[in-house]
Amino acid sequence: VNHFNLSFLGFGNVGRALARWLQEKRATLRDQYDLEWRITGVTSRRLGWLVNSDGFDVGRLLTGNFDSPATAPGFHEWLAASRANVMFETSSLDPQTGQPALDYIRAALKAGVNVVTANKGPVVHGYRELRELAANYGKHFRFEATVMGGAPIFSLFRETLPAANLISFRGLLNSTSNLIITEMEEGRTFDEAVKKAQDIGLAETDPSNDIDGWDASVKLAALATALMESPTTPQQVDRAGIRGLDAEQVRRARADGHPFKSVCRLERIEGRVVASVRLEQIPLTDPLASIRGASSSARFVLDTLPDGLTLISHNPGPATTAYDMLADFINIAKSD
Amino acid sequence: VNHFNLSFLGFGNVGRALARWLQEKRATLRDQYDLEWRITGVTSRRLGWLVNSDGFDVGRLLTGNFDSPATAPGFHEWLAASRANVMFETSSLDPQTGQPALDYIRAALKAGVNVVTANKGPVVHGYRELRELAANYGKHFRFEATVMGGAPIFSLFRETLPAANLISFRGLLNSTSNLIITEMEEGRTFDEAVKKAQDIGLAETDPSNDIDGWDASVKLAALATALMESPTTPQQVDRAGIRGLDAEQVRRARADGHPFKSVCRLERIEGRVVASVRLEQIPLTDPLASIRGASSSARFVLDTLPDGLTLISHNPGPATTAYDMLADFINIAKSD
Numbered sequence: 288v289n290h291f292n293l294s295f296l297g298f299g300n301v302g303r304a305l306a307r308w309l310q311e312k313r314a315t316l317r318d319q320y321d322l323e324w325r326i327t328g329v330t331s332r333r334l335g336w337l338v339n340s341d342g343f344d345v346g347r348l349l350t351g352n353f354d355s356p357a358t359a360p361g362f363h364e365w366l367a368a369s370r371a372n373v374m375f376e377t378s379s380l381d382p383q384t385g386q387p388a389l390d391y392i393r394a395a396l397k398a399g400v401n402v403v404t405a406n407k408g409p410v411v412h413g414y415r416e417l418r419e420l421a422a423n424y425g426k427h428f429r430f431e432a433t434v435m436g437g438a439p440i441f442s443l444f445r446e447t448l449p450a451a452n453l454i455s456f457r458g459l460l461n462s463t464s465n466l467i468i469t470e471m472e473e474g475r476t477f478d479e480a481v482k483k484a485q486d487i488g489l490a491e492t493d494p495s496n497d498i499d500g501w502d503a504s505v506k507l508a509a510l511a512t513a514l515m516e517s518p519t520t521p522q523q524v525d526r527a528g529i530r531g532l533d534a535e536q537v538r539r540a541r542a543d544g545h546p547f548k549s550v551c552r553l554e555r556i557e558g559r560v561v562a563s564v565r566l567e568q569i570p571l572t573d574p575l576a577s578i579r580g581a582s583s584s585a586r587f588v589l590d591t592l593p594d595g596l597t598l599i600s601h602n603p604g605p606a607t608t609a610y611d612m613l614a615d616f617i618n619i620a621k622s623d
Numbered sequence: 624v625n626h627f628n629l630s631f632l633g634f635g636n637v638g639r640a641l642a643r644w645l646q647e648k649r650a651t652l653r654d655q656y657d658l659e660w661r662i663t664g665v666t667s668r669r670l671g672w673l674v675n676s677d678g679f680d681v682g683r684l685l686t687g688n689f690d691s692p693a694t695a696p697g698f699h700e701w702l703a704a705s706r707a708n709v710m711f712e713t714s715s716l717d718p719q720t721g722q723p724a725l726d727y728i729r730a731a732l733k734a735g736v737n738v739v740t741a742n743k744g745p746v747v748h749g750y751r752e753l754r755e756l757a758a759n760y761g762k763h764f765r766f767e768a769t770v771m772g773g774a775p776i777f778s779l780f781r782e783t784l785p786a787a788n789l790i791s792f793r794g795l796l797n798s799t800s801n802l803i804i805t806e807m808e809e810g811r812t813f814d815e816a817v818k819k820a821q822d823i824g825l826a827e828t829d830p831s832n833d834i835d836g837w838d839a840s841v842k843l844a845a846l847a848t849a850l851m852e853s854p855t856t857p858q859q860v861d862r863a864g865i866r867g868l869d870a871e872q873v874r875r876a877r878a879d880g881h882p883f884k885s886v887c888r889l890e891r892i893e894g895r896v897v898a899s900v901r902l903e904q905i906p907l908t909d910p911l912a913s914i915r916g917a918s919s920s921a922r923f924v925l926d927t928l929p930d931g932l933t934l935i936s937h938n939p940g941p942a943t944t945a946y947d948m949l950a951d952f953i954n955i956a957k958s959d
Contacts, residue, residue: 592937
C-alpha cells in the first residue's frame, strides 16, 4: 500500500470539493489503486498554516472545524511539518504574474513534493521551468484542472494520443461568456445575464476577466505552451471580449440561424502559433452552435486525425474541477 | 533503447496504414519514447505466413513486394519464428463468434506476445479471459481501434478518468448509418446513399452489418463489457437498424428540425446495463444533430461529471484506426 500525505494550499470551493471526492472514493483508491491518504496540512485565511501529522478529520474540516494540533509560521515550515507527498494548490492568484502560486509550486517541487494545481497562472508563466524542476527532482507537476474542467485535455495528449502533433485548435473555453450569450438569447439583457453568471458562482464580482476575454486568453496560452511547445503569454493573444454585446442583436442572430459565440483559436502560421479569442457569428450546422450555457468545447486537429477530435464538457462545476485534481493525484500515485 | 519485433496478422487497409505511421513516426518514437522497431512477421492471403528476422523493408511491403527469406507452415510457427514482441491483429473475422481472431490472440498472449487488435469480436467474446491471460503472462491486450476510430475511449477511461464510474452512454457509433442518413437528407435515395458509403470504402459489399444495427450493437457490447464491468453480447442489445428508411421522410424530418439519427444507448436500470440501438428523431438543439457524414459521437455520463463528457471523431478513416493501434503500441512500450 502506498501512503500519501496531502497538503491543501487553499481550501475554498474547489479544495473542499476535492476533500469530498477523496472521502467518497476512499475505498476505490485503496482497492483499485492500492493508495491510502491523509490530509496533514491545510491553510485557512483566518487561522493560517495548519498542520496535523496524524491527519485531519476530513468531516470536521468540511464543516469548518479547523482545530489543529500545530500551526506553522509560514509556507516552508508548513510544507515541511506536514511531510507532504502531494500539495494541492488552489490559492488565489494574480493572473498577470502567476504569483504567489508560482513561488509556492517552485518551492514545493524543490522540497520533493508533487504538485497538483488548479491555477492557470503558473502554467502560463512557469511551464518549462516547473516541468524541468519536477523532472530534476523526480516529482510531478500536474494541472489538468486549469483548462476545461471535466475534459482531461492534458492527460489526453500525454497518455492517449502519443506521438500525435497538434496542428490547430478551435473551441469555446470561457464558460461565463457562453452562459451570458445563451441567457441573452433567452431574453435577458447583458447585465441580467452577467448577474445570473455571478449568482450561480461562475463569474467573479468583477466579471471583466471573463467578458474581456482574459480568461480565455490565459487558457489558450496554457494550451499553446503545454501542447504545441510554443510558449505563449495571454498578452500575445489577439483578444476581443463580449462586453457591450446588444441583447436584441444576439436574439436576432440566433433566430436567423447565425448565433454569436466567443470562439478561441490556435493556428500554426508560418511556423508560429497564432492565438485568438473573437466574437463570431457561426452557422447552426457548426457543432459549436449547440454548446449552450456553461458548457465548453474543444476541437483538436491532429496530424493523425485531420478533421479533428472534439471534446465537450457539459455544465461542469467546482466538483468537476476538483475531480480533475483527484485524477492528477491518482496518476501521480500510479507512476510513483 | 527498447527494441520491438512487430508481427502483422492481416495486412489490409488498416495494417498498411499502420506500417505507414510507423515509418512516418520512426524518429519521434526513437527520440521521444526511446523505441526502435522492425517488422519481422507479416501474413499475406496469397503467400501465407512470412518471416524475416532481420526485419522486412517497409517501403517494399507497402508496394506489395512480400519477398521474404522464410515462410512458416502455420500461426504458431510464424509467431515463434518472427520472435514477436507485439502482434497487430487485423484479420477478418466472424463477429458472431470472434473467431479465428480469438484463438490467435489467446495463443499469442500465452506465448508472451503483447496484442493490439482492431477487431471487436475478441473484445465482445473474450474480454475477461484475454484480460486475465494478459495479466497472468505480464503482457498487454489492447483494442483502442475497435470502437470510434480517432477517439481514444478505452485509454481515456483507463488513463485519464481514474476512479470515475460510467453511469450511462449515448452516441452515434455506426459511421455508415450516419453517412447514409446524411446523404438522404442531401437528396439521395436509400440505395444511392448505401452505394456512396460503399464507394468511399466505409460499407461492406453486404452492408447489412451496418444498416441492421449489428455493428453498433457489437460496439455497445464492447463498451458495456470493458467500461461498465457488465459482460454483454450483441444479441442482448435492443436493436433496430435503418433499413427501409424513406428518403422523403428523412428530408422532411431534417427540414422540420427533427432529424433522424441511429442513436446508441447504455443505461443502468435496476442494477443491470441495458443497451439499445434505435432510429430516433432528435431536436436540432441536440448536439448529435450536428454530427454528419462519417463522424461519430459519444457522450459519457459519469458520477464525476453528471452532465457528461462528449467525444466526437470527425470523419475518421483507415489511417485513423491505424493510428489508434500505433497509440496502443506506444503505450505498451511505455509500460513495459
